[in-house]
Amino acid sequence: MKIAVCLKRVPDTVAKITIGADRKSIDETGLKFVPNPYDEFAVEEALALKEKAGAGETVVYALGTDAAQETLRTALAMGIDRAVLLQSPGSPDGLEVAKAIAAELQDGGHDLILFGKLAVDDYNQQVGPMVAELLGRACVTSVAHLKIADGAIEAEREIEGGIEVVTCRLPAVLTCDKGLNNPRLPSLKGIMAAKKKPFETKPVALGAGSIEVLGLEYPPERQAGRIVGEGPDAVPELIRLLRTEARVL
Amino acid sequence: MAPRILAVIEARDGAVRKISHELLAAARELAGPSGAVDALVFGAALPSGADALPAFGADRVLSAAHPDFARYNPDGFSATVASLGAGRTAILFAATATGKDLAPRVAARLGLGLASDVTGLALVDGAVIATRPVYAGRAIQKVRLRASPALVSVRPNTFQPRARDDARTGGVEPVSVPAFEARVRVTTVKAPEKAALDVTEASIVVSGGRGLKDPANFKLLEELADALGNTAVGASRAVVDAGWRDHAAQVGQTGKTVSPGLYIAVGISGAIQHLAGMRTAKTIVAINRDKDAPIFKIADYGIVGDLFEVLPRLTEEIRKVRSEK
Numbered sequence: 001m002k003i004a005v006c007l008k009r010v011p012d013t014v015a016k017i018t019i020g021a022d023r024k025s026i027d028e029t030g031l032k033f034v035p036n037p038y039d040e041f042a043v044e045e046a047l048a049l050k051e052k053a054g055a056g057e058t059v060v061y062a063l064g065t066d067a068a069q070e071t072l073r074t075a076l077a078m079g080i081d082r083a084v085l086l087q088s089p090g091s092p093d094g095l096e097v098a099k100a101i102a103a104e105l106q107d108g109g110h111d112l113i114l115f116g117k118l119a120v121d122d123y124n125q126q127v128g129p130m131v132a133e134l135l136g137r138a139c140v141t142s143v144a145h146l147k148i149a150d151g152a153i154e155a156e157r158e159i160e161g162g163i164e165v166v167t168c169r170l171p172a173v174l175t176c177d178k179g180l181n182n183p184r185l186p187s188l189k190g191i192m193a194a195k196k197k198p199f200e201t202k203p204v205a206l207g208a209g210s211i212e213v214l215g216l217e218y219p220p221e222r223q224a225g226r227i228v229g230e231g232p233d234a235v236p237e238l239i240r241l242l243r244t245e246a247r248v249l
Numbered sequence: 250m251a252p253r254i255l256a257v258i259e260a261r262d263g264a265v266r267k268i269s270h271e272l273l274a275a276a277r278e279l280a281g282p283s284g285a286v287d288a289l290v291f292g293a294a295l296p297s298g299a300d301a302l303p304a305f306g307a308d309r310v311l312s313a314a315h316p317d318f319a320r321y322n323p324d325g326f327s328a329t330v331a332s333l334g335a336g337r338t339a340i341l342f343a344a345t346a347t348g349k350d351l352a353p354r355v356a357a358r359l360g361l362g363l364a365s366d367v368t369g370l371a372l373v374d375g376a377v378i379a380t381r382p383v384y385a386g387r388a389i390q391k392v393r394l395r396a397s398p399a400l401v402s403v404r405p406n407t408f409q410p411r412a413r414d415d416a417r418t419g420g421v422e423p424v425s426v427p428a429f430e431a432r433v434r435v436t437t438v439k440a441p442e443k444a445a446l447d448v449t450e451a452s453i454v455v456s457g458g459r460g461l462k463d464p465a466n467f468k469l470l471e472e473l474a475d476a477l478g479n480t481a482v483g484a485s486r487a488v489v490d491a492g493w494r495d496h497a498a499q500v501g502q503t504g505k506t507v508s509p510g511l512y513i514a515v516g517i518s519g520a521i522q523h524l525a526g527m528r529t530a531k532t533i534v535a536i537n538r539d540k541d542a543p544i545f546k547i548a549d550y551g552i553v554g555d556l557f558e559v560l561p562r563l564t565e566e567i568r569k570v571r572s573e574k
Contacts, residue, residue, distance in 0.1 A: 013385070013503070019388060026384070026388065037503050038503070092392065094356075094362070094365075095362050120384070120502055120503070121384055123384075126352070126363050129353040130353045130356060133358060134357050137432070139354075139432070139433065140433055142350070144496070156439075157346065159345075160345060160346060160450055161446065161447050162439060162440050164320075164321065164439075165436050165437045165439065167433065168432055168433040168434070172432075172433075177496075178499075178503055178504075179496045209362050210361055210396035211362040211392050212392060214378070214391040214393055216383075216388050216389070216390050216391075217389050219382070222547045225545060225546070225547065225548040225551055227551045228550050229553075230552070230553045231552070231555065231559065232558045232561075234554070238534065238563070239563075239570060241550055242511070242534070243570070246531075246549065248453075249570060
C-alpha cells in the first residue's frame, strides 16, 4: 500500500499568539511550533495501515518554509519512510495550497492520501477535499473510524447528532479526526533512524489566489467577570443576574 | 448590480434543518433589500420546511431533486452547486459537518478560494469581506474575497434567524442536476445511543471537567441540561481523554468551537485549549472550587464552591424559573 500523508507545521496549541507588526499575521518570534495535532492521526493511520498490509511505502509531505523540516522529521521519527518539503511561504487561499499539493501527488500512484481534519492555525478545513476534487479522487472528511478490505473503504464521520457511514473505493483521500487512533510517540531509535531517511526539498510557486488578508486582530476582550458568591447560596443571585442582566434565561 | 446570493440549505431525514434559517439571515444581510437570495435545497423530493424558506428570508427556492439525494451526496451536491455559480455575488454554506465537507469541493470545482467558518460578512464596493476566528479564536482574521462568486461557510449560532414572516412568499423552482460520478456514498446515518443535541448548535451548553471526579457525576449536568431545555452537555479535553465522555462533546482547540447564548463551565479550570473553544459564548458562567481558576477571568458570573452542592441547587432553581413561564 502506498500512502501519502500531508502535514502542516502550526503554533503549539497552548502558546500565546502575538499579532505581528504588519497587523496581518502573527509574530513568530520565540513561538513554539508543533506538527498539527490532527495530522498526527493521519501519520499514525498510515503507519498502522502499512504495518497491516505488510508492505508498501509511506511518504510525508509538507508545504511550508524550511522551518517545516523539523515537522517532517517528527513524522520520519514516528516511522514514515521518506519526506518531501514543498518549499513555499504558503497562502491564505487554501485552493492555491491544494493545487500545489495535487500537482505533486498527481502521478504518485498513491492508494491513499491522508490529511488531518483541519489545521489549528488558519482553521480553513479545506485543503484535503480540494486536493481530492482536483485529482478526481473519492474523498471522505473527518474520519473517526475506518475499515479497509479488498480495496473497499467504510468510514464513519461525526455529524451533528449522529454518525454518517460513508463507503468508497481506493484510491481515496481521507481527512482524519480525533478518535481514529492513538498516535505513537517517536522512539529514540526512530529519532536516530529519521536522520538517515530520504528527505527531498522542492521549491513550489503558488498562484495569487482570490483570498486577500486585510487584517488580524485580537478578539474583543471579555469584560472581567465577577464572583457572584460562594456555595449554593449564591445560586438565586446568579439566576437573577442571568434573567435580568444577561437576559439569557 | 444588485447582489445575487445562493444559500445552500441543509436537510436531514427529509426536513430542512434549523441552521438553514441562520444561513438565510446571513444571506439576506449580505443581499440587502434590493438583492436576491436563492435557497438551494437537496432531496429525493422537496424536503419539508422548504416551502417556508421565503418566510425566513429567501426570495426563491431552488429544488435539486434526485433519487440519490435522500442523504448527503458529496459528488452530486457539489456538481449541482457549482453549476449554479455563474453570475452570483456569493454562495453561502453552513459551517456544519456537511457544509465543511461540501464547500471545499465546490471551491475546487469552480477554481475559487473559500472563507471557512466566518462570523461576520459585509459587501464593500462589490467585494465580500469576511471576518473569521483563527488560531482557535485567539485572533480574528479579516479577508477580502477577490473573485465572484465569493464562497463562504458561516459558523453556526452566529447569525440570528429572522422572525418568520409569512407575508414573504416565493416560488419553488426545480433545477436540473448535472451528471455526476458518485465516488462516495453515504450508506447510513446512525443516531447516537441517546439522541443528544450537538454542542455547536445548542443555544445553551453546560460543560464538565475533571472537577466532576467521576464519569457517573455527569448525570448532574444532564439533569441541569434537561431543566434548561435546548441545552447540550459538553466536556473538557481532560475528561474526554480519560474516556469519560465522547469526543463529540469536547469543547476546545482539538474539539468543538461553540458560540452559545449561555455557557456554563462546571469543574473546569479553564486551560487555554478550553477557553479557545468557548470564549465567543455570549454569557459565560463558571462554577469552580478554586477561586483562582483561570476560568473566572473570562466568566461573566462565577460561583466559588463545591459543584456537588451548587449544581443540584442550580437545577432546582432553574426548574422553578422554567415552571413559572
